[in-house]
Amino acid sequence: MTDKLKVSLRDGETPSQAMARVALTPECLSAAVLVDSKMMGDVDVTEVVDELRRQTAAINNGDLTRPEDMLLAQAHTLDSLFAQLTGRALRSQQRDGLESYMRLALKAQNQARATLQTLAELKAPRQVAFVQQANIGNQVQVNNGTIRQPARTRKSAKAPNELLEVEHGERLDTRATGSAGGADSAVATVEAEHRAQKPGRKGRGRA
The missing domain is CATH 1.10.287 (Helix Hairpins)
Structure with missing residues (x-):
């Protein structure tokens, strides 16, 4: 094939360099197989290479x-x-x-x-759609196998309990009895001074 292949030299190329450049092109490699198979008869390999180049140029220009x-x-x-x-x-x-x-x-x-x-x-090439996924949910941080919620999530978890305390007063604590405050002592004193005596005690005092 190399004896029949016609190669044009470029500036600064040697004949060996020009032959290596052309012989390694896809068109020349395909032409070598086609000519060697004898299916095309006695045809000039250079003509086969030129035809393959024309077909390659057509594909590059969008002609399929x-x-x-x-x-x-x-x-x-x-x-x-x-x-x-x-x-x-x-x-x-x-x-x-x-x-x-x-x-x-x-x-x-x-x-x-x-x-x-x-x-x-x-x-009819298939249309490929690239959809960017947006993560709207709360982020979860994992440290050493423990799932830790963000600060915003932990704060929102306490909000219902605080709201109940404001609306319904302090939570009932049945574990201990609180001491009476100052208001309770004043009520007890007033009750002792103005308490009505029982009838039985009054009669025994007169006797």
């Missing part, structure tokens, strides 16, 4: 006609393989041959399906 045609042709080829392998499996006289051919037939069928799916996505 060639890839679409290629995928459709490959899908037809795979479908043909599926039919041929299925026929051989049915004609097989042994169970091992039946299973072997049917396994290959189903693989060809799956490849045909995948090829058509790729073709469909190429013609």
